[in-house]
Amino acid sequence: MSATFISCNNSENSKNGDRGALASSAAEKTYVAPGEHDEFYAFISGGFSGQLSVYGLPSGRLLKVIPVFSQDAEKAWGYNEETKPMLNTSHGFIPWDDAHHPDISQTAGKLDGRWVFINGNNTPRIAKIDLTTFETTEIIEVPNSAGNHSSSFVTENTEYVVAGTRFSVPVPQRDMPINEYKGNFKGALTFISVEPEEGHMDIKFQLMMPGFDYDLAHPGRGKSHGWFFFSTYNTEEANTLMEVNSSQNDKDFIAAVNWKKIEEYVNNGGGKKVPANYAHNIYDEETHTATSTMKKEVLTVDPLEVPGAVFLLPTPKSPHGCDVDPTGEYIIGNGKLSADLTVHSYSKMIDAIENEKFDGDAYGIPILKFEDVLAGTVKQAGLGPLHTEFDGKGNGYTSFFISSEVVKWNVETQEVIDRKPSYYSVGHVMIPGGNSAEPFGKYVVSMNKITKDRYLPTGPEVTHSAQLYDISGEKMELLLDFPTIGEPHYAAGIPADIIKPNSKKIYKLDENKHEHATLSNGDARVERDGNEVHVYMTMIRSHFTPDNIEGIKVGDKVYFHVTNHEQDYDVPHGISMIGANTSELLIMPGQTETFVWEPKQPGVWPFYCTDFCSALHQEMQGYVRVSPADSNIELSWSLGED
């Protein structure tokens, strides 16, 4: 036995020798020289981090973490007064969510790079991120939904971003026995319209489907534009021990929704308005302030009221990913408990609908015959297929969770072309534009759930990771591992050239409409209103105006409204006050932000700039004198006076 062991080691050594040359070729392919830019942006969700990370490809360099659903002390997101309303919901202020499926806006089926949409799973919400500022500018809560998973995918012209519920729930929510689920719970598929200029979101309608679990979704495109496809599982409508009870049916469904037909129905007065309560939060770039509005009504649509709008396509084994190829002809069901991939044909689906080739119904919704919509099956492609993206050259790339690999296959012939292992347990995959009519099929990124020994260990919790494969040739080539923020759940990628020129450099000070902005130093001041004190402060290299404040008392609530007077690219300033029960502020040039400080002890307390802004950064500081509550010291403020 020991002889075998040694001889194996020998062969390993000889291969190690070969690795040098091959590894250097991969290094060249991912090397972006200092000062040079990556070719693609990758927006990779942080899963349980609640945020969205921006990476460059092919280098895998982390460029920014955009706070979305979780408070971020670094950027004061959800800590400063301006952004707190962004995290408001019908359940109150929620400092966290589970961010899942970013999708970039499209025009005519192609990425237009205006916005990224992303869903919060836990307390159902959809966020919109503006790709000029790379900031979250809008969050809408989704009522009648729970576990907002089948989201946030856009239609071909970003007419809608959809949000499908994972959990079916009582609609309206009410106190009822859990075991009366079957037939009583509903699954809402929500179509949120996106206004073309500013991208403002508004719930157009909610399609109230049977109480299945809705897992993922993708839009029709090209010939199938006007349809949306949703994968379902738990068509058994079980409510306990789901790992057993929701896997009893050999086939679940992909629900095909003709949203154009429903839109027409709704535009003609169809649907039923029902009471609801959900937050709609908008961040205004000019006021640098978010507002939260509670909406009280939503329009629901019963699928049976719109004949010809909803059909069910039987699809084996609890399909997870539900992916549409760039031509719009093929709809792929990734049955996650299966070894096969199901490829449905849009044309055959239309033919089956026209000829009423039905195989019964579910709660009145026609079920199409499996054989009549099936284009083919990728047989024994791997274990546990999860998600398919496309390269625009006729190939699909599917992740297989259980067999931990990425498999390339031909969409027309359903033949497997290549397979490569992933390290380890790949979830979703991403090709830039891989969910559009025009993919950029140069790289595929796999997002892995487990890394174990892939990096230096950091205790029980080790980083998640993404892996980059070159897919420009017949065979895939693994180029790079890179660590990620949180769980890299899903991603959207886009050529850098589409959005790079639009990236904003500064906010114009003369366009600042913040209610508490201080646009000239002469306006810097401190005002008292009872025990509320408002400090109107400016900052510029390398001082605050004012930097000495007296007359604050224990028990006051002090609002620091701080305006950054810089008008140079990349000169933010920060500010924090000793003992403030909140984060720093990080204020971009031309922007105003506010934090609250409630001094509890008399004394002279300093504040300082927290962003290394300049050569005199360490001089950028000030003092606040805090006197006892019954003190009669007058408010005063100054800069440069003795």
Next chain:
Amino acid sequence: MKAIIKFFLLTILIAGISACRNSSEAEEEDISASTEQASEERQGQAFVKDDVSEPTVLDIAIQSEDHSTLVAAVQTAELENALVNAGPLMVFAPTDEAFEALPEGTVDDLLKPENKNKLSLILKHHVTPGKYDKEFLKKFKKLGQASDLSVPVEVKGEDVYVGGAKIIASVPAGNGIVHVVDKVIIPEN
């Protein structure tokens, strides 16, 4: 009942076997184009050095002296990586004796390279996504296997039969559970 599973191999010996298996695998593949293939002999979840975590279903099969045929078959079909995944996986592991009970020549035939797909399908027919102990399995009428086919679950007295094979021992694993069975479960078609 006699303990079916005996842990008799030293960890280092297992590591040695694993490395051998992988390097022979790598030789069969075209390594000209791929960095990751060239470095594969030291990578893969099966080769993570970990003597603290619970053994995987693959570890359990490798460490058992009654499953050398099954392990050889898994290696021939190159299914090792699937068995060290997060799972959860339930493996119905026929003993060497169960393989011997097949018609003469069957095993040798299946281990031939040209029958790799057939072997792979048969092996996947012994794997269920999920992790249920013997008692819990009594709740099922059937199980959906990784072969995409299902197998019936039958309860006879205290015994549980899956696809006609009787569970004679069960060993929990870190990523699932191994149920030792007395028969090879052959897919119907």
